Amino acid sequence: MSDIVVSVKNLHKSFKLPTERAWGLKQAIFNRLKGIKGYKEQKVLNGISFDVRKNEFIGIVGRNGSGKSTLLKTLAKIYFPEKGSININGTLVPFIELGVGFNPELSGRENIYLNGALLGFSNKEMDAMYDEIIDFAELRPFMDQKLKNYSSGMQVRLAFSIAIRAKGDILLLDEVLAVGDAAFQQKCADYFASIKGKQTVILVTHDMGNVTKYCTRAILIENGKIALDGDPEKIAKAYKKLWS
Numbered sequence: 001m002s003d004i005v006v007s008v009k010n011l012h013k014s015f016k017l018p019t020e021r022a023w024g025l026k027q028a029i030f031n032r033l034k035g036i037k038g039y040k041e042q043k044v045l046n047g048i049s050f051d052v053r054k055n056e057f058i059g060i061v062g063r064n065g066s067g068k069s070t071l072l073k074t075l076a077k078i079y080f081p082e083k084g085s086i087n088i089n090g091t092l093v094p095f096i097e098l099g100v101g102f103n104p105e106l107s108g109r110e111n112i113y114l115n116g117a118l119l120g121f122s123n124k125e126m127d128a129m130y131d132e133i134i135d136f137a138e139l140r141p142f143m144d145q146k147l148k149n150y151s152s153g154m155q156v157r158l159a160f161s162i163a164i165r166a167k168g169d170i171l172l173l174d175e176v177l178a179v180g181d182a183a184f185q186q187k188c189a190d191y192f193a194s195i196k197g198k199q200t201v202i203l204v205t206h207d208m209g210n211v212t213k214y215c216t217r218a219i220l221i222e223n224g225k226i227a228l229d230g231d232p233e234k235i236a237k238a239y240k241k242l243w244s
Helices: 024-033 068-075 108-118 123-137 152-163 182-195 208-214 232-241
Strands: 004-018 039-053 057-061 083-088 092-095 170-174 200-204 217-222 225-230
Touching (some): 004 068, 004 200, 039 068, 039 083, 039 225, 057 068, 057 208, 057 232, 068 083, 068 092, 068 200, 108 123, 108 152, 152 182, 200 208, 208 232
Parallel strands (some): 057 217, 092 170
Antiparallel strands (some): 004 039, 004 083, 217 225
């Protein structure tokens, strides 16, 4: 039986960027008759292909605009490709935009149950993990306050603490290791060290320290294509050369 849990084949994704605005219906019709699109197509992913094996910890790196976050969001089915295929064997949990679904008018306690429901947990399951969530987030004194009174760091800590309860087979991470203050970042780092080799992880990051520390493999993306795929140390050096 194959141990490949993610298979990406010839992935293409582009976005339409407006170049000029049609002022009114008459101008829109004129532009259409003249073949003026009013937008240009930006190619973001241009034939990406790779496989991920069970329990690999893969770092996806590249300069801003290289396509790495678009790739992650396509894997998470936030975006859909124009061409190519993605096959996933297992449950996938994206840590891309922590706190999506939070309601600022509800208390921290209420938002835990709300976010848990969005992740597919029942009230009974949330009851069982409630103390673990708030202890990890270190927010017990604030649970009855409305979320709008939380600092951004507190909100991220709460969201992350809820998100890691979703025990998926494959984790998608977009710079999640940088959440919260230094002490909480260390707690997050300890968590990811504990799952290394036990879960499949795909991490998009600019932090080469995290790539060399956690990743068993890395992929460098340039202009929507895979430039290098292999040893994290070599990929980290190649990434740093892009800025020299």
